Amino acid sequence: MSSIRVLRGVYRNKTVKNVAFSLVKGYQTGARGGYITVDSDGYFGPEFGVVRIRVDGIEDFEYVNGDAVKAVKAKAVEAKPVETEEEAMSRIRERFEILTEMTKAATAGDIRAMIVSGPPGVGKSYGVEQEVDKATMFDKLAGKRLRAEVVKGSATPIGLYQTLYKYSDANCVVVFDDCDSILLDDVSLNLLKGALDSGKKRKISWLSESSTLRREGIPDQFDFKGSVIFITNLKFDTMKSQKLRDHLDALQSRCHYLDLTLDTMRDKLLRIKQIAKDGVLFQDYDFEPEAQDEIIDFMHTNQNRLREMSLRMALKIADLRKSFSSKWKLMAETTCMKPV
Numbered sequence: 001m002s003s004i005r006v007l008r009g010v011y012r013n014k015t016v017k018n019v020a021f022s023l024v025k026g027y028q029t030g031a032r033g034g035y036i037t038v039d040s041d042g043y044f045g046p047e048f049g050v051v052r053i054r055v056d057g058i059e060d061f062e063y064v065n066g067d068a069v070k071a072v073k074a075k076a077v078e079a080k081p082v083e084t085e086e087e088a089m090s091r092i093r094e095r096f097e098i099l100t101e102m103t104k105a106a107t108a109g110d111i112r113a114m115i116v117s118g119p120p121g122v123g124k125s126y127g128v129e130q131e132v133d134k135a136t137m138f139d140k141l142a143g144k145r146l147r148a149e150v151v152k153g154s155a156t157p158i159g160l161y162q163t164l165y166k167y168s169d170a171n172c173v174v175v176f177d178d179c180d181s182i183l184l185d186d187v188s189l190n191l192l193k194g195a196l197d198s199g200k201k202r203k204i205s206w207l208s209e210s211s212t213l214r215r216e217g218i219p220d221q222f223d224f225k226g227s228v229i230f231i232t233n234l235k236f237d238t239m240k241s242q243k244l245r246d247h248l249d250a251l252q253s254r255c256h257y258l259d260l261t262l263d264t265m266r267d268k269l270l271r272i273k274q275i276a277k278d279g280v281l282f283q284d285y286d287f288e289p290e291a292q293d294e295i296i297d298f299m300h301t302n303q304n305r306l307r308e309m310s311l312r313m314a315l316k317i318a319d320l321r322k323s324f325s326s327k328w329k330l331m332a333e334t335t336c337m338k339p340v
């Protein structure tokens with residue numbers, strides 16, 4: 001295997017300068033420009049193996065002998081203490097505890113706005129909904145008007161205005177779960193900016209004439225005193241489009257931003273193990289402990305082939321394990337995995 005030294009390159013927004021690697025595949029160009037494929041061997045963290053480093057052209061790297069790579073590897077091992085499984089588990093648990101605490105604070109009106117970001121199926125909605133349910137339980141039992149609502153899917157600007165009006169009182173919370181359309185729409189975003197501004201008064205106005213609002217007796221301006229939680233798969237920090245970033249920065253600056261940081265395969269798998277170990281993930285299945293372990297082992301073994309590594313996927317496989325006791329693996333292979 002030949003070795004190269006990257007003189008100038010970028011990997012995951014990190015600059016790579018004068019670092020030697022074993023070369024896996026030479027210079028290629030793709031939709032996002034040129035890159036070379038190298039075995040990073042833990043240089044970017046223990047979970048990163050073969051990676052593509054973006055370079056502008058062949059002048060950005062040079063061929064070197066293997067010793068240079070060994071020296072880099074030794075340095076990387078020395079510099080980066082490897083996070084143990086226990087450490088990673090407690091980091092992840094902590095993030096979810098923060099999610100619970102922040103949601104609690106939002107329902108208590110202590111926090112005005114929060115954005116929760118993370119990959120699909122890891123428990124964002126679950127964590128927030130659990131707290132919102134707790135907060136509204138008594139109102140529900142008493143048949144009173146609820147002071148919190150979870151809005152899922154898309155919302156038009158006027159729909160957003162109506163929802164904000166409905167929950168404009170000081171103790172109200174609106175959760176926008178997977179409503180990315182409102183984060184990407186100019187009119188909606190401006191409404192949200194007004195609703196979440198840090199001044200004492202947060203006035204929102206609907207500027208055009210609307211028969212819908214008139215019909216429902218909604219004024220064309222009001223003060224918003226409630227709290228808002230956004231749940232999204234969008235990663236604000238690494239958004240590519242500059243226009244979008246500027247836009248979202250304005251919102252982010254008004255919100256607490258919680259990235260659950262479950263970005264690596266290892267982290268996702270650990271989260272699944274964690275919830276399974278806590279005894280809650282598979283609690284509705286009446287599985288023997290071995291059955292749970294079999295599912296987790298199966299996911300571990302096939303981590304690179306599964307369409308998604310998530311709690312949701314674990315539950316799908318559990319469904320199959322329950323219904324097809326002898327051929328669940330075959331069924332899972334057919335329905336949950338990418339074809340080879």
Ligand SMILES: Nc1ncnc2c1ncn2[C@@H]1O[C@H](COP(=O)(O)OP(=O)(O)OP(=O)(O)O)[C@@H](O)[C@H]1O
Pocket residue numbers: 118119120121122123124125126127178232233275280281311312315
């Ligand atoms: N702490 C938990 N204990 C038990 N089950 C959980 C837990 N967290 C999540 N789940 C289950 O995992 C599945 C996925 O969780 P959830 O829907 O909250 O994911 P999500 O992060 O909101 O995903 P998406 O971004 O796709 O909306 C759900 O079926 C949920 O019931």
Ligand SMILES: [Mg+2]
Pocket residue numbers: 124125126177178231
């Ligand atoms: Mg969700």
